[in-house]
Amino acid sequence: MYKVLSRITIIAILCLFSLANKSIAADSTFTNHVDIDLSRMSATMVYSIVYQMVTEPKKFVGKRIKMKGAFSSYYDEAVDRRFYGCVIKDALACCSQGLAFETFKPRKYPKDFPSEGSPITIIGRFDYEKEEDGIGFPIIRNAIFIK
Amino acid sequence: MFDQLLFYLDFPFVRYAIIVGTLISLCSSLLGVTLVLKRYSYIGGGLSHVAFGALAIASVLKVTNNMFIILPVTIIVAVLLLCGGKDARIKGDAAIAMVSAGALAIGYLIMNIFSASANVAGDVCTTLFGSMSILTLKSTDVYLCVALSIVVLLTFVLFYHKIFAITFDENFARATGVNVNLFNLLIAIIIAVIIVLAMNLVGALLVSALVVFPALSAMRVFKSFFSVTIAAAIISVVCSLAGILVAILAGTPVGSTIVAMDIAAFLICYITNFIRSRRI
Secondary structure, three states: OOOHHHHHHHHHHHHHHHHHHHHHHHHHHHOOOOOOHHHHHHHHHHHHHHHHHHHHHOOOOOOOOEEEEEEEEEEEEEOOOEEEEEEOOOOOOOOOOEEEEEEEOOOOOOOOOOOOOOEEEEHHHHEEEOOOOEEEEEEEEEEEEEE | OOOHHHHOOOOOHHHHHHHHHHHHHHHHHHHHHHHOOOOOOHHHHHHHHHHHHHHHHHHHHHOOHHHHHHHHHHHHHHOOOOOHHHHOOHHHHHHHHHHHHHHHHHHHHHHHHOOOOOHHHHHHHHHHHHOOOOHHHHHHHHHHHHHHHHHHHHHHHOHHHHHHHHOOOOOHHOOOOOOOOHHHHHHHHHHHHOOOOOHHOOOHHHHHHHHHHHHHHHHHHHHHHHHHHHHHHHHHHHHHHHHHHHHHHHHOOHHHHHHHHHHHHHHHOOOOOOHHHHOO
């Protein structure tokens, strides 16, 4: 009886684990599924789409974005917060475009982040963060680094 | 590559760029023939610098639609330059050079002193070289461009014979009853409109190329005004479309890629003419 019960318990645990695994896999936060893959586009297209994201963010809210660029960060003393960005540089360095991102798991800066300017590829969900003064900025939430 | 192109065409701003690019290149090439023949080839550059200066003022004033300032200012300067005629104290190329450099300097000065943006270098770079302006158009910009292009094309078609007469001999045109001053004014206004529109496509510094290259290329191969005008229009549209598509696929700056296509077309026409003249 004990053996049967223990087997049933093990099977039930395995089933639960399998279901949980499936549901995790179905949640796009944990997958590499993307709606807009900027990493496969030409520099001209990336610049244009990022421009659209910055100027008309509402069209892109909720979409999974994959982006390749240079890592950048800066500390805003006014709000006591460090911002992280994925920047796409241009040849003249005057028309760079980029998006802020927020990592899926909390990380410590600078130890858990790449060095400034190093190439990164991230996947995350596009969002628009509104500030207290009503002005907001686009941000990629739950971002994960892709090698 | 074809699949990639089809994928890019799904984005509305790519389709907008193709529509606007085609219309602007068509309009600029039509008037380009007249300007080259009237020896006003560099007026495109001069007026585009004026438009840059006006854009700087519009940015500082935070005008909702900067066209309300850019268009009138450019039209006024175009009228002064083209309709000043023989009575003007500062004539021809001297007036264009003065206006061109002056407007550019004042525009940059205003942008620096009264900066309305955190990225002045980026704004200046985008305006001067067009960078990606053509790929950042909104639907309202496209409608405005379509409307202005229709006006320009209709004006050119309806007054083709009068523009032809004024282009070659103003005195003869006047003798045959053509109101030369009125049509010079009309040409000046149309040119100003084209220049302002073309700034979106190739930027202020490269507008001259859009006006001059197709006309000069067509003149290498064809001899009559009509055939040169038609050939210039075809060359201009083909080069602009090719330039936009190459820029999108290869990731190069749109304005300079279009001008590179125009240079290639000019070289082809030049070589064609050279071979043809050697055979004769």
